[in-house]
Every structure is written in structure tokens, then in C-alpha cells.
């Protein structure tokens with residue numbers, strides 16, 4: 104069966120660099136082979152650099168981003184625990200659902216989709232909840248394109264004595280994520296977004312307070328597969344004990360993706376994402392389109408582009424895919440039919456890709472009767488990038 108080669112400009116996966124895909128074709132070795140063990144140590148060290156943390160317990164869980172979410176919540180929540188979850192999109196909703204399945208009494212802090220979770224709202228919830236065990240928020244809400252600032256929420260949560268759990272699935276590698284500076288106790292991410300690696304692993308990090316909460320548990324962790332204490336025996340340096348057969352080839356890919364990221368430099372990588380987001384915005388403005396998530400808090404790596412009145416959202420998305428081989432995402436929940444989600448993640452975040460998308464989108468809109476000039480849009484994107 105033939106699989107097309109797409110330009111992946113949706114909410115993930117993003118395109119993986121050739122060397123990441125090639126890494127996956129390296130010969131298989133056993134999961135306790137000294138060569139694989141050395142690779143695991145490298146991955147842990149590089150993940151600490153990328154998460155900006157000194158947390159010993161930093162490694163990739165075998166599974167996608169949702170496995171990382173479950174890993175954090177299932178290890179930190181015991182039945183009856185009071186938990187606060189910020190909900191401003193699909194992934195906050197999912198965290199609340201997972202927390203409730205762990206037996207938590209969940210208090211949600213809701214915000215309009217497209218807006219951020221305000222620190223004041225978290226402060227109010229921390230006062231209202233008698234004994235909050237943890238606060239969980241999504242840093243970069245992929246369903247809406249909003250980036251919630253973490254620093255103040257980190258301080259408030261620490262002052263309350265609760266743990267802070269952060270979803271960094273879409274933020275890691277695309278904008279600043281500073282676990283230690285922001286007082287984040289537990290975090291998870293995914294490989295297929297700004298790390299530009301195929302889906303399949305979920306980098307996680309537990310700090311000392313999270314590990315202390317695990318040691319103080321009264322009940323066994325409900326999940327055997329995701330139990331951090333069992334996984335520690337496999338991932339910790341020294342004597343490794345078989346737990347599960349790690350996806351060897353995925354770890355090869357992650358190793359290469361992290362190597363490329365660190366070669367580029369964290370700050371340089373964030374700046375590239377910012378520059379290309381600004382270029383996209385300039386081009387969209389020239390097309391009469393706008394990014395609809397909260398101003399001042401718009402993600403660089405995921406752009407929620409408003410669909411103009413009278414334009415058929417799904418038809419445009421379909422033409423982009425079928426005629427131009429470009430994938431963009433649809434809106435979810437209340438944003439269904441109202442936005443396109445345009446990802447500029449990791450390897451996909453280039454000025455060339457921004458221009459290719461603007462040319463294709465502009466042409467489709469023009470053919471649908473809109474009065475737009477796609478060449479002017481691409482020129483505006485280039486001028487923005489040249490000026491930054």
C-alpha cells in the first residue's frame with residue numbers, strides 16, 4: 104500500500120527529519136543490551152537538558168502523550184484526593200477525566216476555549232478546596248492555540264503545599280519549558296509535536312516532591328504498567344530489572360531527535376518557532392484572516408486560524424490535503440467548523456512551509472470567491488521573517 108508524503112501542518116504529528124526516520128531502521132538489540140542501556144542514559148540526560156530540570160526521574164514512558172498524562176496522575180492521585188484541573192480545551196478536559204478515574208474529587212477551573220487559565224482563578228480554587236493534593240494544567244492547549252503562563256501558578260501551588268502537574272505535550276521543544284524554575288513537580292510530553300519524532304513515547308519528569316508523594320501513598324498504584332516505582336527499576340542507572348520490552352526503535356528515534364534539538368540550541372529553536380509564527384500571522388493578515396486565540400498568549404507552534412464567513416471549513420481542509428498534500432487540523436468542541444489548526448512544530452516550522460501553505464490556502468480561498476492575493480501573503484510572510 105502506498106502512503107503519501109504529506110506536509111504535516113496540523114496539530115501533530117509533525118514531519119520528522121530524515122535522520123530521525125533513518126535512526127529507526129538501525130539494527131534491533133535487546134532491551135537490556137549494554138548498547139541500549141547506554142542509549143537510555145543518553146536519552147535521560149538529554150531530556151533533563153530539554154525540560155530544564157535536574158530531576159533524576161526523567162525518562163520516556165512507552166506510549167503516546169496520553170500515557171504520560173496517565174502516568175503522572177495515576178502515580179500521584181489516590182482515591183479521595185482533592186485535585187484542581189485547569190480546563191480551557193480538550194486536553195484539560197481529558198486530565199479532569201483521568202483524574203476522576205483515579206478516584207480524585209476533581210474541581211475544575213474553567214476558562215473560555217482560546218483563553219488561558221488565569222493565576223487568580225487557580226488561587227481562588229486553592230482557597231476553596233480544603234486539602235488540594237495537586238493542581239494540573241495544560242501549558243500549550245493544542246485544541247485552541249493558547250499558552251498558559253506557568254510561573255505564577257507554580258508559586259501559588261507551591262505555597263499551598265500542593266503538587267503542580269504540567270502537560271507539555273505541545274510546548275516542549277517549541278517554546279520555553281522550565282520545570283525547575285517554574286516549580287513544576289511532574290510533567291509529561293509527547294514525541295510527535297515539537298520534538299519531531301514519530302508518536303510512541305512520552306517523556307516524563309518527576310521531581311523530589313512528586314517522588315515523596317509516591318513513597319507516602321497509602322494504596323498501591325492502580326496501574327502496574329505505569330507504576331513509577333517499577334519503572335524506576337528499569338530506567339534508573341545501575342542494576343536494571345526487566346519491566347516491559349521498551350520500544351527499541353522509537354528510542355533510537357527519540358535519541359536522534361533530542362540530539363538535533365540540542366545541536367540547534369534550545370533558545371534558537373524557540374526563536375525559530377516565534378519567527379515562523381510571526382511570518383504566518385503576517386501572511387494570514389494579508390489574506391484577511393486572523394489567529395483567534397487570546398492575544399498575547401498565542402502559541403507559536405499551533406495557530407487557531409478563524410474561518411471567514413461563508414467559507415466551508417472542511418472543504419478547504421480537504422482541498423489542502425488532496426490537491427496540495429498539506430494537512431491542517433480542524434477545530435474541536437465549540438471551535439468545530441470555526442477554526443483551522445495550523446501547526447508549525449519542530450522540523451515543520453520553516454519559512455518555506457509557511458509560504459507553501461499561504462500560497463495554497465490563498466489560492467483555494469480565491470477560487471472560493473474571496474478577494475485575496477496569495478503572492479502578497481507569501482511576500483508579507485517573507486518580509487516579516489526578514490525583519491525579525
Ligand SMILES: Cc1ncc(COP(=O)(O)O)c(C=O)c1O
Pocket residue numbers: 114115167168169170172194241243244245246270272273293302
Ligand atoms: C496538549 C496535549 N496533551 C495530550 C495529548 C495526548 O497525546 P497523544 O495523542 O500523543 O496521546 C495531546 C495530543 O494532541 C495534546 O496536544
